Amino acid sequence: MKKVFISYAREDCKVARKLYDDLKAAGTEPWMDEENLLVGQKWKDGVRKAISESDYFLALISSTAVEKKGYFQSELNKALKELEEMPPDEIYILPVRIDECVPKHEMLQDLHWADLFPSYESGLRKILMTIGHTRKTTQPAAEVPGSSERVKKPDDKKVRQGDTIIINAGGDVNFAKDRAEASIVKDSKNSRPPAKLRLFSG
Structure with a gap:
């Protein structure tokens, strides 16, 4: 300081x-x-x-x-x-x-x-x-739990039952059928394979 x-x-x-x-x-x-x-x-x-x-x-x-x-x-x-x-x-x-x-x-x-x-x-x-300082005029961006990487806020489109969420290697998130969009900053250390999650009603 x-x-x-x-x-x-x-x-x-x-x-x-x-x-x-x-x-x-x-x-x-x-x-x-x-x-x-x-x-x-x-x-x-x-x-x-x-x-x-x-x-x-x-x-x-x-x-x-x-x-x-x-x-x-x-x-x-x-x-x-x-x-x-x-x-x-x-x-x-x-x-x-x-x-x-x-x-x-x-x-x-x-x-x-x-x-x-x-x-x-x-x-x-x-x-x-x-x-080397700036005034704090805005709230900090949302963060992924356990990470300091930024998360881009999704558009106002809603995720609906039956949509498929595709999580690519590196952490990129996409929603099929163009019903919702979101992305997170790619984690270069993440080597997990792609995964698909399907939304079902409770």
């Missing part, structure tokens, strides 16, 4: 929290001070440790953040030092803008940005694509 440190200015906390929730729902492990720092923990040590252990440093950039002195700039400087020690083709810092602003750090200007405006969803998709 990819760890993503979220750095933001306090004025942008609402956007940071939404991003935190969406990244978590997508299967990543986001880190945000308001969510992950423990009561009584030395927060400076906690932040420093979280940055060093993260796979990605997400810098939430706004007009406020680029002009403000404080913890956001401090965290960003730590991340830039981490980036300097990495191979030139490695992606670590994810600059994400929430409004029309220009980062002042020269190293950030060399990186491709993601924008959460005018479309938040479009920006989020770009972030998840970089991290």
Whole structure:
């Protein structure tokens, strides 16, 4: 599970929290001070440790953040030092803008940005694509018991009494008389001979 440190200015906390929730729902492990720092923990040590252990440093950039002195700039400087020690083709810092602003750090200007405006969803998709995750928007496909292979849903035709089901070697399923159709992904390890099943009434 990819760890993503979220750095933001306090004025942008609402956007940071939404991003935190969406990244978590997508299967990543986001880190945000308001969510992950423990009561009584030395927060400076906690932040420093979280940055060093993260796979990605997400810098939430706004007009406020680029002009403000404080913890956001401090965290960003730590991340830039981490980036300097990495191979030139490695992606670590994810600059994400929430409004029309220009980062002042020269190293950030060399990186491709993601924008959460005018479309938040479009920006989020770009972030998840970089991290290697996708949002879970659909139910998983049905599975054959005891297997992880997908099953293609049959057409709306009904299987009737007297139909013949032909199961070929490799697991292909077909219904005679063109009254129903179905198929499952072929199992290359299945060496059983073809079998025929005839449906009878109970």
